[in-house]
Amino acid sequence: MLKTPLLHPEILRALASAGHGSRVLIADGNFPFSTETPTTATRVFLNFRRGLVNVTDVLETLGQTIPIEAAIVMETPDGQAVPIHETYRKLLPSTATLSARKRHDFYAEAKAPATTLVIATGEERRFANILLTIGVVSTPLPGQP
Amino acid sequence: MLKTPLLHPEILRALASAGHGSRVLIADGNFPFSTETPTTATRVFLNFRRGLVNVTDVLETLGQTIPIEAAIVMETPDGQAVPIHETYRKLLPSTATLSARKRHDFYAEAKAPATTLVIATGEERRFANILLTIGVVSTPLPGQP
Amino acid sequence: MLKTPLLHPEILRALASAGHGSRVLIADGNFPFSTETPTTATRVFLNFRRGLVNVTDVLETLGQTIPIEAAIVMETPDGQAVPIHETYRKLLPSTATLSARKRHDFYAEAKAPATTLVIATGEERRFANILLTIGVVSTPLPGQP
């Protein structure tokens, strides 16, 4: 077992192969993983059963592993507030922007070539997809000169 | 043997990788499986012999496994009613829409990137192809709070 | 999203390809997944982070999906009781046998060709590996004649 917070071999490989401007989709359980993501992306299935694992579990640990510059969520047809989006705002770094797109615009962003990793979850809450843009690491590691 | 109604390993894998808006083609025995479906789709051959298995067999069990939001069938050149389409109407959930397309328009829908799974059957009846659009699971599982 | 309790595409594919006597390893976070399992097995990584997902989460949902005939756990060097083994006893069907093996004997069982699926978890508890033997489905499905 690794000593790092994130343990998953394929997610680590995909994140370590990405960089500034690459995107990571954390998808809820109803997202069309196979048809609305680019064929060049790595697809990792963590949708074991309903509610396991959840998008918030994934987001929290990713935030310990990569810099996040921006995020996009899917808005409801009537523009109604979605409680899970508030949670995302709190889990994201304060410097990250958070914006929303309508369903098919969100799909278009998710399917663009910048998406390099798709993590399928068992999240049951609707409109819980989140598309992260990776930022830049420019500060020294803790404990290193 | 699984305890679930659907037992087929590749069909289960493909359906579990799909989601809201992904499409599944159940093709009759004369459909051009290899040339009118997207290369990104999973192709499963259940066309063992004429009449085995039939499209209705497949449709019934799929309906126990995934939510169906809409369906498209292929209409005859002269727009004549096709008895098997009536059967499909009864097997589909009442909330699902059912529409028809002419032969080459149907091919165009089947070959679009949303089609993620193609199930070839030995169905002998003509105009028996059906293209399903997957919906959303939003209600709790039976026996779960 | 599927209507079945288990949602994971690769786990469903592997279980549906297995049968009576095939074995499934649910491994804790320290198990040597790559070196003590057969190369013919499907390896699924659910070890997202420590404690997510756990072996008990996996065992519970597998039990809703396949018949379990027997199970083997890894015993401690001094034969001391392991609390999680008690939990396993409760989660397993009453008809299933449960036995224990020393570390290297457990490895030998896990690496034998009968193991067809290896599920890596983030389980932090020690001696939490469990090796299931699939049984037989011989009773009718609920709601079917």
Place this chain on the structure above:
Amino acid sequence: MLKTPLLHPEILRALASAGHGSRVLIADGNFPFSTETPTTATRVFLNFRRGLVNVTDVLETLGQTIPIEAAIVMETPDGQAVPIHETYRKLLPSTATLSARKRHDFYAEAKAPATTLVIATGEERRFANILLTIGVVSTPLPGQP
């Protein structure tokens, strides 16, 4: 759609690549397809749902396509007669031998390198596996001089 009785592309390919002494396993729904068959065999999954397709469906159409020289079935632990074995006797050519093996001896035969094709069915009846040995075609085709 082909004009031949058997329509399945992978089964046709595997049978056409085999010959005198090669073996074909038609497995019931509880057979361990992935762990008790050789890795060199082609595995075709026709186990769509319970009872579809059945071993007898497969056997009948295979008999129209290849010569069968011999067959082996799995006997019950207590040597009790199995009704489906009587059906097999009637479906097999009169010149074919039919013998029985105990469970683990049957597995050993099925896993030997002569098995070139494994057809998984949804057969619910127990002890319904049958392992066919291909014979020789030495007579002219019907309708050919």
Place this chain on the structure above:
Amino acid sequence: MLKTPLLHPEILRALASAGHGSRVLIADGNFPFSTETPTTATRVFLNFRRGLVNVTDVLETLGQTIPIEAAIVMETPDGQAVPIHETYRKLLPSTATLSARKRHDFYAEAKAPATTLVIATGEERRFANILLTIGVVSTPLPGQP
């Protein structure tokens, strides 16, 4: 050896995966097999030596195996009659249309995505390529009710 007229494993697999409107190219020995056919097509090489096998050999046996709806041949630059085209007319079903294209138009048809199978022959006669369009099987099998 199969009991069917056509014995070739890859040709059987490709034809059984095709259907109404899919096309099969039987190419003479000078056809550019690798550069004027779609990369999605199955390429089968029967060009063992000059004159073995010939296009007419292949056409005759394919006609026993699949329905043929239409055929295209390559015409000479000066529009001169080609004797082998007369032979093709006799080997094709009377209901099939037969038309001709100039060299580069023929190449364009052969390279379109509908071509699913390319059979390379050792045919020495010039302008002997033929591109078949598969039709529909709608009548019962001989000897079946």
Place this chain on the structure above:
Amino acid sequence: MLKTPLLHPEILRALASAGHGSRVLIADGNFPFSTETPTTATRVFLNFRRGLVNVTDVLETLGQTIPIEAAIVMETPDGQAVPIHETYRKLLPSTATLSARKRHDFYAEAKAPATTLVIATGEERRFANILLTIGVVSTPLPGQP
């Protein structure tokens, strides 16, 4: 089309990769191609239909392409003379040895690692398999100093 007598791309590739002591099996239509040949061999299917192509066709053109040092045929159970073996004697170089083996001994030779190429034919005559051992090219090419 090549200017050489042998035109087949995969057969040329396999022969050009072989050498002194490598073996080539030309198999009749009933030979178990997939189960009695080594997995390391290249398998080429020329078994288009019964009697096309024949083993003698293949042998004649191979003899123009590679040096043959020795050959083995399969003898009948009762040691009866097989007419096609006489033909082989005439087609082989006079310096090549020709010997015979019983069915299962022949299989053992065919399945040994020296067999690098297996050519499946549609030969209908029984006991028509022939296993060639490649010799050495040591004389200058015709027309070269």
Place this chain on the structure above:
Amino acid sequence: MLKTPLLHPEILRALASAGHGSRVLIADGNFPFSTETPTTATRVFLNFRRGLVNVTDVLETLGQTIPIEAAIVMETPDGQAVPIHETYRKLLPSTATLSARKRHDFYAEAKAPATTLVIATGEERRFANILLTIGVVSTPLPGQP
């Protein structure tokens, strides 16, 4: 070792898969093999060391193996005569056309889908690339009726 003039397994395979109008690039040692050739082409590396093998070595033996209908060379920026082009004229059949293109036009021809085989050499002379178009074999083989 083959009895034919050309011995290389991959070059033989590629040439035998090509035909009338397919193209073969013999590239000098500075040609960008990986970036200015189509991904569908077979790439064979004969660039062992500077001056071994040379383009003229390859051209001479290819001319014994395939019919050549036309050839294109790369001209110098100032249109100056290139001695090796004179050598090519002598090695090509008298019926073959020979034309020249500027560097980037030559690249465009080389990268078009008709190029089926790229042979990288160690040729040190500049502007030594040659792109051959395969012709038609229409005369009988020497020594055959």
Place this chain on the structure above:
Amino acid sequence: MLKTPLLHPEILRALASAGHGSRVLIADGNFPFSTETPTTATRVFLNFRRGLVNVTDVLETLGQTIPIEAAIVMETPDGQAVPIHETYRKLLPSTATLSARKRHDFYAEAKAPATTLVIATGEERRFANILLTIGVVSTPLPGQP
């Protein structure tokens, strides 16, 4: 271990497959390796940890192995001088041009099909990416006539 200055097997293979006009990207640790490079490029990861290896280490040894004709660097948004670019100027041959592009223009150059090799480093300095264009070797090897 090789006697050459550069030891890496995949980098050697990729450089030896390239040529005049092919490009090599040496990327700093924040570059989006997987999403802003062509899928046809070879990707080599030397980003072991921060500062190991650095772009300058790679550039120096590449310059001993291939001719460099030109180089492009990424400029800062405000056009400010970047110290590492001065170092590059000293490491490059005096005949090589060195130009700069804005971030997204640099990405466009890096993702064009001419890029055949991408070397990921652990370089921590910002704007340290460099895209090299390979030149021509036209002088004799030292020590060779």
Place this chain on the structure above:
Amino acid sequence: MLKTPLLHPEILRALASAGHGSRVLIADGNFPFSTETPTTATRVFLNFRRGLVNVTDVLETLGQTIPIEAAIVMETPDGQAVPIHETYRKLLPSTATLSARKRHDFYAEAKAPATTLVIATGEERRFANILLTIGVVSTPLPGQP
């Protein structure tokens, strides 16, 4: 770029797939990477040039990422002390055992199936290979309850 000390995608993937008892070989520049390691191991080449990267660089960062239980080094033929082994003793956790093997015994350990990852370095010092055995993570992460 990741926030973790180790950045390399394939090394992270391989370590995250391993566990208690799996082994990692850090090889010096003269080690026979391809012939004395198991084919099941992941091979990562960090041997860019002599002295870059070194075994000590790799060992230090691995120790921040995985628990190390034991290590084996290669001893000189005459049993002479090797200075780099002293350095290893200091870089390893105090709880880890360190033992030595003669050249061919070391090869035998390195080639055993427990070796899951081979990291090739450019280390120039002789007898610098080290084979690590992964231990167990049993304490909480820093900063986690």
Place this chain on the structure above:
Amino acid sequence: MLKTPLLHPEILRALASAGHGSRVLIADGNFPFSTETPTTATRVFLNFRRGLVNVTDVLETLGQTIPIEAAIVMETPDGQAVPIHETYRKLLPSTATLSARKRHDFYAEAKAPATTLVIATGEERRFANILLTIGVVSTPLPGQP
């Protein structure tokens, strides 16, 4: 084009992946490349035509690229001296041992797992195969401190 003496991409990759004790076979034109070499070896075909390239060409350039510790040649059945073996003695470093084996003993050495690279040549001289053992690089590069 590389600046190094050896230019071939696959040979460079294979040599850079090998090390002390790995072996390289340079085979004459009659060697059974496909059947008497290990399946784990890289096979490179430089057998373009008879006499091109020769074993001596290859040996000379390999000697500039890797250290050679030992070599084995194939002796004639009657133990007669072979002139090319004298040439090899002169091309090998004076520190390298040179020994001879009978035909089948040589095959056994060539097929052992230490052989990591097989280079097929067009060498016409008999008994010209040579099997090299790679040594150790322990001295500094020319021109480096």
